[in-house]
Amino acid sequence: MNFLFVVLVTQFNSVFQALLVLSAIVFSTAGVLFGLLVTGRPFDVVMSGIGCIALAGIVVNNNIVLIDTYNVLRSEGRAAVDAVLETGRQRFRPIMLTSITTVLGLMPMVLGATVDIPGQSVTFDAPSTQWWTELSSAIAGGIVIATALRSSSRPRCLS
Template sequence: MHEKLCEQFNSEFVLKSQQKYPQVSFVSQGQDKESAETGTSLVQFFTIGIIGIYLILTLLFKSYTQPIAVMLAIPMGWIGVVWGHFLLGLDLTIPSLVGFATLAGIVVNDNILLVNFIKQNISKQHDLFKACILAVQDRFRAIFITSLTTLAGLLPLLSESSTQAQFLIPLVASIAFGLIATTILASIIVPSVLIILADMGLFNAQEQKKDS
């Protein structure tokens, strides 16, 4: 309610006042100012976290391009965050963004395993396309069950109606629906991206065979 009133105030009263009195300026204070500062700080630390994840994956895969396939889990998670809030009738708030930032460190794990299995299948003399199919077949059940158990653990919080839990529900919704989205999309998008990278000459399946 507070955020809707603030949005209405900024879009109607402030806008009309600035048009009528251009010399007048408005400055946010109190909760609005704190929310803006928190959002800015969150974006900064989230960016640092993304860079850290990329550097770690670069060392793990000994490649600058393969981490791209793994880190696609993060925007895939955002798709789930947006749709989850829409389905539950929630606004995207600071706790929602905190949940998404937390989710970013979780969802890359499944993609790391998937890419590793693809590379292992390539080392067994399978071509890239066949290696992707086998990796998805081998890992999908484990990834699905892991995400399902995590979701089951979060469901009690999502269904909680107490006043104290209302602050946590957007955070939990981000994690829960983000996991659902990445579980469904990762098995399709990650192999597709690796195949595209191979077509562009940025992923050499033959080198993976030699490295093994």
């Protein structure tokens, strides 16, 4: 985490922006707990922990895209509030589509679905899906909560 913080500060030349990017990890961790609660799964240190790490990469990447777009617009001479609004307008759809497709793609694993193609049947909660259900529930719940919190926040000046 410290190395990531140093890299972000170096890239953005701002401690505040680096902390803003890393704050998404806190939001996503709340989402992990929510996702596991909804699916009734325990917090397994191994698979849920790996889900938290994978999720942190996804949400940090989304925030890096937002902050970078903001910085580009500010360097073009836009006012802070205008840059925030334009960043939201430009990046809302790509981030929402990425989040939605990720969650929908994880739904078979969240539900524990096993497809038997030769037998032409679908079963749920098979023993082979237990580990993957915890991992996918952690990632899907975290993405939903982090995206909802990010898209509902008020625009603020980032400089």
